Amino acid sequence: MPNKHDELQVLLQDILSTFKAQFIEGVSEFEIITQLKKPPYSLFDDNALRDPLMLFQTHFVLFHSLYHLRNEWRAQSIGELNIGATLIKLQPTLSFDAALQVADPLGDYYLDWNNFSATDEAGVEDLLNRFWQAMAGGDMQYCVSQEALNEASFALQIDSLEGLSLIQLKQQYRKLQHANHPDKGGSVEDSQRVLQAYTTLHKYISNKQSQ
Incomplete structure (x- = not known):
């Protein structure tokens, strides 16, 4: 964990x-x-x-x-x-x-x-x-639309959320954040998109695990 x-x-x-x-x-x-x-x-x-x-x-x-x-x-x-x-x-x-x-x-x-x-x-x-x-x-019953999940998955280059753990999510986030962070040659907009996708999926997975 x-x-x-x-x-x-x-x-x-x-x-x-x-x-x-x-x-x-x-x-x-x-x-x-x-x-x-x-x-x-x-x-x-x-x-x-x-x-x-x-x-x-x-x-x-x-x-x-x-x-x-x-x-x-x-x-x-x-x-x-x-x-x-x-x-x-x-x-x-x-x-x-x-x-x-x-x-x-x-x-x-x-x-x-x-x-x-x-x-x-x-x-x-x-x-x-x-x-x-x-x-x-x-509210632990965090609800998110399928469209938002699809957009977040696309931004983090995740093919499927089925069985995805928080550890795996964090590893993928760190990989993409390293590539897109302004201090690494990326842009603020790209970094923000990765951050938003990560927080969306983190809340979604955390809620599923609590049920």
């Missing part, structure tokens, strides 16, 4: 890495969440975000991925992603940045997945299951 922590982080980090132009201009957490609620992402749900605990969890998983993206872009010398609730901004990497060691308690907090929940491993798994369900719309 896929590790839901890794799955969520990879998906969010892939999406956020296509926001580079917005990060250069500067964007708020609220603006990012607003975008992630809409197509082609449809990752967050308004009803779920009315719950204070779910809102905190959404904030945490978003910042968890942002700090991972910051570290990745640091290592690639792309720039320094400054992360705050009111402004997230990508700035040029200065020549002395790499040698500068600065305490970063906020980064340490959000990068530590244990802070997502103080429960045991089984409790965290259950928490993540409920998080995914809520973000799918709060």
Whole structure:
């Protein structure tokens, strides 16, 4: 069974890495969440975000991925992603940045997945299951048209959904995302199409497995 922590982080980090132009201009957490609620992402749900605990969890998983993206872009010398609730901004990497060691308690907090929940491993798994369900719309009876399934399958180059596991879906998603991601020479539009297809099929397969 896929590790839901890794799955969520990879998906969010892939999406956020296509926001580079917005990060250069500067964007708020609220603006990012607003975008992630809409197509082609449809990752967050308004009803779920009315719950204070779910809102905190959404904030945490978003910042968890942002700090991972910051570290990745640091290592690639792309720039320094400054992360705050009111402004997230990508700035040029200065020549002395790499040698500068600065305490970063906020980064340490959000990068530590244990802070997502103080429960045991089984409790965290259950928490993540409920998080995914809520973000799918709060309804486990997720319905999707055959046309949408066909379009998503075509975008991910999947011949048949019969017997397709979440692990196989994730492997195909990673393969196509690697080829279509803007950082790999692809386009934002192609990357978004792959992301949308993945989230559609992930919700569909997860719902079938829960029945």
